[in-house]
Amino acid sequence: MSSRNVHNPAMRLGPVIRLLRVRQWTKNLLVFAAFLFAGKFRDPEAVRLAIIAFGAMCLVSSGTYAVNDILDVNRDREHPERKNRPLASGALTTGSAWIIAAICLVGGLAMGGFLLNTSSLSILCAYLLLQSLYNAAFKAVPVADVFLISTGFVFRAVLGAAAIWVPISGWLLFCTGSLALMLGFAKRRHEFLLQGDSKLASRESLGGYSKGALDALVIATATASTLCYGIYAIESETARKFPALILSTLFVAYGIARYLLLVFTKEEGGEPADILLRDPHVLASVVLFVASAVFALSGVQVPLLDR
DSSP states (O other): OOHHHHTOHHHHHHHHHHHHTGGGGGGGGGGGHHHHHTTOTTOHHHHHHHHHHHHHHHHHHHHHHHHHHHHTHHHHTTSTTGGGSHHHHTSSOHHHHHHHHHHHHHHHHHIIIIIIOHHHHHHHHHHHHHHHHIIIIITTSTTHHHHHHHHHHHHHHHHHHHHTTOOOOHHHHHHHHHHHHHHHHHHHHHHHHHHGGGHHHHOGGGGGOOHHHHHHHHHHHHHHHHHHHHHHHHHSHHHHHOGGGGGGHHHHHHHHHHHHHHHHHSOOOSOHHHHHHHOHHHHHHHHHHHHHHHHHHTTOOOGGGOO
């Protein structure tokens, strides 16, 4: 590395940003699910608490990403894409990564404990426990590995509800969990195909999967997530109060269908956040979904949908 790069702040900050996986903070937008569906977007205090919860989850999840990279550094060096991560490539030292991870984890838990409430802190701690179980026992177990990761997505949605003191629908949790399962199995499918015979060198659980099984799991969980949201948008207490919420199901169905198209025709699915930011159809589906939900939850009446 040239002396110019050594003294360039951007060059020093880049590996840290990649270690924290800032692009994957899009996953933490699930924290706003309860905020959105409880119709709290006009409540300034709820806005403040939801943003704090989002920040806390970003710090905690980034801390766990750093720890995962530390533990997986040798396996990452055998992966065609993960070998470019900061630790695997040598751009950061393990000692630096531990310090960064500690700062993120302590900062995130402090935000949850001091700026939110004890329920939020408990959920953040449960998320860390889940990540510890994943690393200690379930990372190498097919299906269980994806289920534990997906449970982390559910915790994000629950955290958002706890932060603003509102209940969350069971159907919405089912939808979140099944959508996370779809993304998780699609990622395993991408890794399975990308690495071929060398897949066990970077992820042990891949040895227990087959392409046919992963295809079926992706389709099954995609179907479940679409149906769960459809039921929520019709039968939940929120939907009965705001019948226009059913309009948002169009964008959920389209976004999932578009994602499946990319998974099965272009072998995508490695990083869902990258697809969200790169594919205009998926991005538009998310934006229009949020817009249609806000439209419905603002109390706008659609005559044909009134009950």
